[in-house]
Amino acid sequence: MRVRIVGAGPAGLYLAVLLKKADPSHDVEVVERNLPDATFGWGVVFSEGTLGELRDADPETHVEITDTFARWPTVDIRYRGRLLRSRGHAFSAIGRRRLLQIMQRRALGLGVGLRFETEVSDVNGLAAEADLLVGADGVNSLVRRTYAAEFGEQVAPQGCKYVWFGTDLVLDAFTFIFKRTDAGIVQVHAYPFDERTSTWIVECPETTWRGLGFDAMNEGESLAACEALFADELRGHHLLSNRSLWTSFPLVRNDTWHRPGIVLLGDAAHTAHFSIGSGTKLAMEDAIALSQALVRHPRDIERALLDYELERQPVIERFQQAAGESAAYFTRVERYAHMDPMPFAFNLLTRSGRVTHANLAQRDPQFVRVLDAWFPGGGLLEPGAVAPPPLFAPWKAGAVELRNRVVRASAEPDRLPALARSGAGLVVAGPVAVTLDARISPDTPTLDDDASAAAWAALVDDVHAARAAAAVSLTHAGRRGSTRPPTHGADVPLRDGGWPLVAPSPIAYAPRMPVPRAMDAGDMARVGQAFAAAARRAAGAGFDMLEVDMGHGYLLASFLSPASNRREDEYGGELVGRLRFPLEVLDAVRQGWPEDRPLAVRLNVMDGTRRGLQLGEGIAIAGDLAEHGCGLIHVVAGQTVPEAAQADYRRGFLTPLADRVRAEARVPTLVGGYITTPDEANTLLGAGRADLCLLDVPDTDLERELVAAAGEEVAAAMAVA
Template sequence: RSRGHVFTGISRKVLLNILQRRCQTLGVRLEFEHEIHDLKELEGADLIIGADGINGLVRRTYAEVFKPQIVVHPTKFVWFGGDLPLDAFTFIFRRNDDGLFQVHAYPFDAHTCTFIVECPEDAWRRAGLETATEAESIAYCESLFQPELRGRRLMSNRSLWINFATLRQESWHHGNVVLLGDAAHTAHFSIGSGTKLAMEDSIALVDALRRHHDVDAAINDYEMERQPVVERFQEAAIESSSYFEHVARYAQFDPRQFAFNLLTRSRRITYINLTQRDPELVRTVDAWFAAAAQGSPDGALRLSPPPMFAPFRLGNLTVPNRVVIAAGPDLEAAAGTGAGLIVTEFVSVTEDGRITPESAVLDRPHQDAMRPAVERVHRAGSRVALQLGHAGRRGSMRPRSQGVDRPLGQGGWRLIAASPIAYTPHAALPREMTHRDMVHIATVFAAAARAAAGCEFDALELNFAHGYLLAGFISPLTNRRGDEYGSSLENRMRFPLEVVDAVRAIWERPLLVRISASDWMPGGLELDEAVEIAALLKLHGCDLLHPVMGQTVWESRPDYRRLFGVPASDRIRNEVGIPTLASGNVTTADDVNTILAGGRADLCQLDGFQAS
């Protein structure tokens, strides 16, 4: 049980009675049992408010103006009542032969509760609920949740199994017609904000009408005020609903971590926020996390640090804490950061694999310069990974100080890639790699691994992301080959896996691979394929995955929101069963602790900090 969470609920009938009494006091004419079938019936009104729900007449009448976007969620749910008194929001998870079912229950009044049952569609079908009557659905759920109901009854009011739909719209008004509540927007029931948002819409509309004598100005003011607020709630609701749609991936979690993960699912509650709400729960999670990290018996530690300061065992390497820093050109500058793991800048395995003329290449002078830097990092107590890659079609570019992805004029070099496709319209056209080229590249990656061992690097990170050479083989946007190295994912992964195998034959220390979890472009890689890629890399000896996003093609559509890379890390870690490094606008210790304690990653890269 988690404490410190304020829950406010009221019976809908009680709320409606309060509002009706207030209307009567103000002299508002109330009219019931008169259904409006055409808005022409309301001609002459100064203002028409559509508060008739997601399927209401008002929204449908002006759909071409409002431009609705409706996303139907994959799980099935049914809305019951129950004669079970509750004093807090309650989540119940039960698995039977049909699948995993979960309950979202909360107090309705002193004697009853709302009892929402949700499950995947395949579980719903296996249970026979697709054809069940209301009475049969109630009987099934009462039997399944008998331990929690303790003989109490579930109650139905046209309780049908449906899919939730999230509604977004470009506009909430047309002329003197304005929408509010579920007619304008919906947010998944798992964050319990539907009625609250509708009432806040109403308050904001009234306030806008008081501020403006002109109805049109008031409506515009209302929409400008409320849309950003609602969008934030909808983003939280999407995170929350996604958690429940995929909750089976967390079934193996320790109950303490499961609870923390559930409470922080929408990103509105974080580690610090939960520490303020329920310090005892956070202390319990910290103690469990630290004991597990150190291999100590559960409950053996009297004092426990936050998760970011717990050690992490990566293969045969112990990383002293969970924070990762991306080093700049001066690796020694990162030595005093205190990060558990420092990852070098992109270092090319060949001269013609550089991104720019200034890019590092793992030649003899660079190795000689790196050895003392690695030694200093070790003396400071950190571990260090060498990031190896080949730019492929993103090579022969000007230094970043002169702009991003601007090709060199004079002084450029020839490029190779999976297919002869230029990175930008003005970039050089690469040559399609032959099998001989592939053998050479795999060989130089292996030689680079041997050199890295000589420099005493603790780990390697192979860069298979961001549109560089190996990423170019993996993405269908950049691999148009007709041989055994193109077309299917298995074929597209063939050469990258040959590189991994060549490196693994030389390198016995931890091996990390950075992959593109999404190309952020229609027709490109998406997270489903990234999960398959991660599983293949795990089979070939990869110790940790670092999923990143975008840059595979220059015209990709980035979405650099806060923690944008964490969902990919979470899914890969918990579906494939491989440690992950999360990055993507992870900027605070609170972010890091929230991600780690929730089991969404094993290491976190602080992206707002770059040692240089």
């Protein structure tokens, strides 16, 4: 087989080595436009998982690579003058130049042709003279660009502005530095890669970058400026430039990585943001997968290329997802700058979704112990203290203390005591309608008279007997009312026995749903009074917390959204108008609800449609609600209109929204969004993305999972207490 590889980076050289090793009769040549020792950048990082694969694929290069590796188990986080260390990790790194030398020597020894300083101008011509042409020519791949349409190429900038320096300061840990400047936070990702040198990447959002004048500096000036900025951390050492220029990271994706006789490898096919340090790892794994596929299908190159792509694409998608989360985290670090060092560091470590509370506890039990001990007290660290994980830390608001952060909700009142007995700290009854004509369906429970209040009081007693707190979520269905029970569907109108609907504007919610009547002043006054009356009855029934429903397109949410509120009076128009009635209701509820019991709002922070409420407005609303006495935002999104184009039902889909509300409006948050495991909950709570977590697990599994997650001591303590 005649193979021509464009690009003598790690991917191209490694593929050449593996192919030639598998069959010395292959004619393999690598074409590179630069000199053998020319390379951008400094050191590259590997994880232990990759090393095993390298050993299996080619023991010779594996030995040489690992002999020169810098290895370390520690992540250092420098933030607000504090140094936090997390141990138990397994990083290793090597100078990029050194890695290439090893590969080049091995390739030459096996009889691979290496042509340096050779510019490829005619990709088609090169392809025509080979059985297989490999585009291993990096992020700006000529091979990819030549067939951009066929590959379905997509390239877009991702994350912050960054510049890749070296330094003669030899670090002993993967080091993150967060440096406050007048223009915002600038961060460093640094790690050692040989006995003399470390990689030192500086990055910041574009606004900060401009604010610090980096946009107007040349290479030397920006090096000097970064050296001055990090003078303390560099401890007298210098930054080193290797054509180190500020740039944006290009996210490369392709619909497919091969066409007849041509295949893309490594960065040419896909990139993953440098902040998860996986680019070289992925490129070399690509080379292994492709060489193995070609061995499996010696006479069918097309089948081999397809196999390679089928094997690698799901892996790459996972890394690109994680890398995207990581890149996005670094663009918004500024918003977390108010956080205490422990949750700040845990938020950093868990940013990409690959590290969780449970797996960090395996790697670095000490770090997690400190986090857990810090968590409930917010800074009180007693030496040797052992605390349960965040999900089992108590939560206090006013006179109410929850024994843990587990929240469970049910629309069926009879299920509440069982949920409380299953170990939840808070059970939420809801939605509960404030009047009969505020119901969603005939099944919706109400809290509209003394008889219903008495029934609720009995249920609350049962919940309290199981040592859980009880909340009620008060709703008015608005234009989503008068539907059949949820067993039959949602928003399917009642045929018989329905009731008239009201809404801010006369627009039907969904197909076949009736057109609601636009509310007048009298309607608004009645609804406000109904909420206030229900709040008084809820207090009397002994509920510990009250939630006002401004979510999912029900009445109050439909006032907030421009997609459903087209009023031209003072209750519509700009946000201040759309917020007016929901705020009046909240104020009325506040009057009827005891001062010392927490008042929450279930708030749609975005609608997920272009003409609806946007997240920025949602965060602003959360701030306004807090000023009116709301102490907890239960973050929800969507359903304002039934066909919301941006709906995205990934696992934990509401967590990023809760995180933004909590960080920017500085209001405690309750989050659900299909969180099914205690580990997910511990991770998001420990990282400060929310304060309480609505778990979505089948009832039968809950108790078992909670007990397993809390650890036996905690379970025993819970049973005794």
